[in-house]
Amino acid sequence: MIGAIEAGGTKFVLAVADDKRQIVAREKIPTTSPEHVLEETIDFFKQYEIESLGIGSFGPIGVDPARSDYGYIKKTPKVGWSNFPLLLKLKNAFNIPIYWTTDVNVAAYGELQEGRGIGKKNLVYFTIGTGVGAGLILNKQIYTGYNHPEVGHLIMKPVVGDHFTGICPYHESCLEGMASGPAIEKRIGHSAKELTTADNEWQTEAFYLAQACVDVTVMFAPDIIIFGGGVSNQEQLFPKIRSSFLQQLGGYVDTPPVEDYIVHAALGDDAGIVGALLLADKARDSSVSLSYTE
Template identity: 65%
Template sequence: MSLMIGGIEAGGTKFVLAVAENDGKIITRKKIPTGDPEAVITDVISFFKQFPIQSLAIGSFGPIGVDPRRDDYGSIKNTPKKGWANFRFLDLIKKAFPNLPVVWTTDVNVAAYGELTLGAGRGVNDLAYLTVGTGVGAGIIYQQKLYTGYNHAELGHLLMQPRAKDQFLGNCPYHGRCLEGMASGLALEKRIGHSAKLLEKDDAVWRTEAFYLAQACVDLTVSFAPEKIIFGGGVSNQEQLFPLIRESFTEQLANYVDTPPVDQYIVHALLGDDAGIVGALKLASEKLTDQVTAL
């Protein structure tokens, strides 16, 4: 029997747990609502104790501590999620599995890695992945590796230049008119005053939504020069957005730098809701390989 690996996509709404063979074939998975942290972690540990996993990758909602040299490494930091602020997630996992190789990163990073390896990003070295749902998050892949620095990227809080005549002040309590404040699902609903599910596909508000997502694509293009920009998340499932984003992107970029053809450059995720857990398992598999090589 092949070796077993584990993956955790720890989202703000739910945790997705999976055990797979080292080739990525999932044996079993489980979903847990993101409730009381102690209860959730107890359930997580109990789930993985049932299997002889040889490595584990965790992609967590954040912000999280990602620098091993700092005291907050492995912690969920200043989140509004009740009970989770300053929660030492990784320490508890390592205490339960003391000899297990573990990858620790963000939930959007594992989704980005899933799309890189098995989704819309196959065949490229550098990409940006944006998830647009309740909030907005982003993961950067540089030379097929996850990009992190002093902190992980928080590109959902890129400051936005307002669209002409747009009086909406944004929904972000920290920055107002940042990308998340202007284009997240919650921002969209605050803007229109009701559920976005009631919007017609040709409603004019989609053009405003596309303007801000396109502006983010311009920022990513001039900052990171990716080979591809991939959109995931519930808002991004509105297929009518993509022609509008590409049109607005082309106008806002104004031919300043070259990009691949825009219909191949700004695309929808292929893995959908599975991107995160697929990426986590892929990272766990690679961690296991690294461990074997080191031996």
Template identity: 50%
Template structure:
């Protein structure tokens, strides 16, 4: 079975071909521009597999419409990327590939699902995945089903307390000092004038960053009590950061609940940068098998 994966990010698209074992056979990436230009490159990539392709899994930047009964199911909706507002993503794929089955979810849900089927969440019932990079997003799974209601979660915009040594006002255009506004990559850069990867491990900003991520883990623990919380994204590639987060989380939780061992509870992705692609392939496999 030949399966397609599309990680539709706000900065770049990553398209891949894989198989039912979730092995990545071919992958390409290109910048996210306008819908016409970007989707032409998507269609061109998959057209070479058109006679074999059985399903496509899509993890998209959002917000998106996830409700099958909605007239705008499969659309990117009120995104800040104005050219993509109210874009019929799923409909465009189905038109290009003769009604091919398409699994549709958020980019962070896809990464969460990848870790659930083949990473840190394998064999667990409840998995939460955060991406901390250009923005902050999150996905959650309970018994293999995405935690959703009227829409998908936007846990990346939870409110956090200011670190006592942090006078940064926040970088979120909607909420200013929410988690994304205080902890995403651009917030680090605006706060200190340099990108995170340019800073030393002992730079004081990492204590501030760890505080916000630990608060995120604290809130998630008390609301969802998941089996594991996975933190991915570019910011989390600072290997020292997770150690700081675990220490602060332990202080914040203060013995109130007994979590799993923190080196197994607060973790980075086993699949690293492949989590989203593997998740989209798994979702594509699921949608084909359940037809």
């Protein structure tokens, strides 16, 4: 058996699957204190004889095994979680191979292998929800550098008439600060659930998401751009994003047909847990240790 954790800022999703990656048990835990979440997580997996674990965590996180912050959730506004050694705690509890990466990377990998990215080599996966992040797959491999990419903090050029300055405490008018779920609500002054599908706010949202698509297009030239997360479940967004993308790109570079290039995640909310299970399988079968190293 293999295990998976999609460690989000709102909830942890835990899953155990058999050797065919069929889920046999699943549980959700609210992301409260690290001590409480860790205890419940360990208790859940102790019920099963798991051979490996795939973890996608909210961040920023340490991703370089050669650095002292590897396996840590680093500086985060999530109370109590800054500088928390999540990977080490789980490694000490289970002593099994563990694949460790970001929550958006596991979703990107899930879509690569079993979703809209099947048959592609290079993709960008955006999650648009409480926060905004992106996972990069280059030549079918999860990309990380000195840190993992933080595409959600690309600085945005404001749409004409939008005087909103953003909510990001670090950069204000970055993608997350301008286009996350909380940013939408701050701009309009009420719950986004009250918006109709025809509300002009979706055009504003589409402008910023399209601008992000232009940015990653000229930087990485992916084969496909996939959107997941709660905000992206608004179907009326996609024609608006595609139209704005074409206008903002201005024909500068070629892309696949825009209807096939900017798309919604096929796996929906399951992309992360599917990807984490795939990476757990990879960790179990790899001859290279992917677990915590001191």
